[in-house]
Amino acid sequence: MLEVQEARLRILGGFSPLPPEELRVAEALGFVVAEDLAAPHPLPRFDNSAMDGYAVRAADAAGATEADPARLRLVGEVAAGSAMEGELAPGTAVRIMTGAPVPPGADAVVPVEVTREIDDQVEILQAPSPRAHIRDAGSDIGAGDMVVEAGTELGPGELALLASLGLSPLRVHPRPKVAVIVTGAELVTPEAEPGPGQIRDSNSLALRSLVLEAGGEPLTFDAVADDLASTEETLKRAAQDADLIVSSGGVSVGRYDFVKEAVERLGSIDFWRVAMQPGKPVVSGEVAGTPFLGLPGNPVSIHVGFEQFVRPAIRRMRGCRDLVRPVIDATLSETITKRAGRLHFVRVRLTREGDGFRATPTGAQGSHVQSSLVGCDGVARFPKDLEQMEAGT
Numbered sequence: 001m002l003e004v005q006e007a008r009l010r011i012l013g014g015f016s017p018l019p020p021e022e023l024r025v026a027e028a029l030g031f032v033v034a035e036d037l038a039a040p041h042p043l044p045r046f047d048n049s050a051m052d053g054y055a056v057r058a059a060d061a062a063g064a065t066e067a068d069p070a071r072l073r074l075v076g077e078v079a080a081g082s083a084m085e086g087e088l089a090p091g092t093a094v095r096i097m098t099g100a101p102v103p104p105g106a107d108a109v110v111p112v113e114v115t116r117e118i119d120d121q122v123e124i125l126q127a128p129s130p131r132a133h134i135r136d137a138g139s140d141i142g143a144g145d146m147v148v149e150a151g152t153e154l155g156p157g158e159l160a161l162l163a164s165l166g167l168s169p170l171r172v173h174p175r176p177k178v179a180v181i182v183t184g185a186e187l188v189t190p191e192a193e194p195g196p197g198q199i200r201d202s203n204s205l206a207l208r209s210l211v212l213e214a215g216g217e218p219l220t221f222d223a224v225a226d227d228l229a230s231t232e233e234t235l236k237r238a239a240q241d242a243d244l245i246v247s248s249g250g251v252s253v254g255r256y257d258f259v260k261e262a263v264e265r266l267g268s269i270d271f272w273r274v275a276m277q278p279g280k281p282v283v284s285g286e287v288a289g290t291p292f293l294g295l296p297g298n299p300v301s302i303h304v305g306f307e308q309f310v311r312p313a314i315r316r317m318r319g320c321r322d323l324v325r326p327v328i329d330a331t332l333s334e335t336i337t338k339r340a341g342r343l344h345f346v347r348v349r350l351t352r353e354g355d356g357f358r359a360t361p362t363g364a365q366g367s368h369v370q371s372s373l374v375g376c377d378g379v380a381r382f383p384k385d386l387e388q389m390e391a392g393t
Contacts, residue, residue: 001275004308004343008324010270011284011309014291017173017319018243025168028154030215032319034171037148042138043164047102051133054115054122055096055106057088058132061124069116069123078103093122102134109133141165151321153215173319178216178310179238180207183231183249183259184297187223202370203248203302210306211246214314226250231262239266239290243317246310249297251283259294263287275384277342278367279305298367304345304379325378330357332393336365336382344382347372 002010020034049055056072064070072093078084080099088094088105096102096109108128116123141147147165148158154172162170187201188194201223208218219242224234231250238245250259251272260283263269269285276282279301283294293313295305312323330350338344348359359380362372382389 001273001280001342002271004274004276007271007274007282007284008309008312011293011313012316012323014270014286015313015316018176018317019173020171021174022169023172025159025163025170028170028172029156029159031154031170031172031175032215033148033150033152033154033158034173034319035150036146037162037167037170039141039143039145039147039165040167041165042143043141043161044135044137044139046137048135049096049098049100049102049109049133050135051109051111052098053096053109053111053113053133054093054124055088055103055109056093056124056128057090057106058108058128058130060091060093061108061110061127064124064127066125069125070127071121071123074117074120074122093124107131107134151319153318153320173317175215175217176243176314176317177219177241178211178314179219179221179242179245180204180211181221181224181234181238181245181247182207182297183224183226183247185226202299203297206299206302207246207248207306210303210311211314214306214311215318215320216244216314224250226258228258228262231258232266235262235266235287235292239288242290244310244313245287245290245292246306247292247294248302251281251294251296259283263292263294267292275342276304276308277338277344278365279308279345280342282309284309296367299370300347300367300372303373307379308345328357328378330359330380332380332389332391333358333360335388335391336361337388338382338386340385340387343384345379346382347376348378348380349375350377 060072061070075092075094077095078100079097083101084103088103107130110124110128114126182204186198188198190200211218221234224230247259250257263285267285267287272283273280274282279296281296282305285292293310295302315323347362349362350357350359362376
């Protein structure tokens with residue numbers, strides 16, 4: 001059996017970012033930018049007021065106090081979206097609103113709270129310092145500055161910045177189309193009342209949700225019956241439209257496990273089985289040239305296998321820089337045991353403890369125990385050669 005890290009590297013070696021496409025910046029939330037983006041102009045583009053008040057020459061109001069205010073003649077008003085013609089003359093002031101361009105000649109803005117307007121004059125009750133309450137052109141970003149690097153996942157902050165700079169449309173990697181296939185004659189819909197020996201299908205919902213969360217676009221297929229012909233037919237259809245096929249169930253050695261055989265008949269298998277628990281019988285291969293990853297049918301195995309192998313592959317196709325979850329140190333709150341031989345992923349809840357974290361198992365850790373996924377903040381990696389990890393580890 002392959003080690004988890006080796007298996008992941010083998011899988012990722014078969015994936016690369018999908019060819020870029022253009023999207024308007026307003027449509028690009030969650031997409032990954034495909035090229036470095038530099039500012040075509042400074043931001044702000046012009047000196048503008050940070051306050052509602054009066055634009056003045058600082059020298060004209062030097063030494064002004066409430067007891068001895070400076071009196072300046074009002075010569076106009078500048079609102080956001082407008083501009084003053086000409087230069088501000090000595091001894092004059094203009095009303096100015098937040099965001100409005102500072103008139104040429106003015107070098108300070110006096111907030112309205114420290115002024116008093118009388119007829120066609122304004123009294124300055126507090127002396128301003130040069131450049132007070134002025135947002136200088138380029139004080140945020142200079143022309144030519146790098147603003148977003150290739151491989152960045154675009155969130156609201158990035159999109160707002162790019163919109164301010166007029167960087168639209170954007171070249172981004174598309175969301176990979178991921179065919180989700182579940183197998184099992186025992187499966188019925190979540191809304192159905194199961195008959196004898198039947199269970200409600202949670203695996204397809206779990207996989208679709210995991211694909212969406214990873215940034216992919218799930219393609220849904222009906223549950224596949226436990227026979228070779230049905231399995232082959234569904235895999236063929238999936239390979240026509242998908243960038244990746246992900247399945248659950250049918251990858252072990254049971255009498256009704258046909259997925260592995262169907263993949264071999266339609267394409268090829270790179271490896272089968274990974275030294276991990278839960279989720280040992282992982283299949284990596286291709287179907288008619290489309291990458292294929294087969295996960296076991298146990299619910300927890302799906303989640304663990306998806307995190308270790310499928311999510312990184314989807315993120316590589318999206319062009320992301322970071323492919324796997326962050327790793328942190330935490331202190332184990334209780335002793336746990338297992339058999340040696342496989343890397344064990346223990347579902348844990350994390351709580352703050354001083355400057356670090358405490359990890360507490362979420363309960364029974366069987367691969368069928370779906371309740372262990374509720375409130376799960378991460379997985380603790382239990383080294384394969386150990387049989388026990390003491391509380392405090």
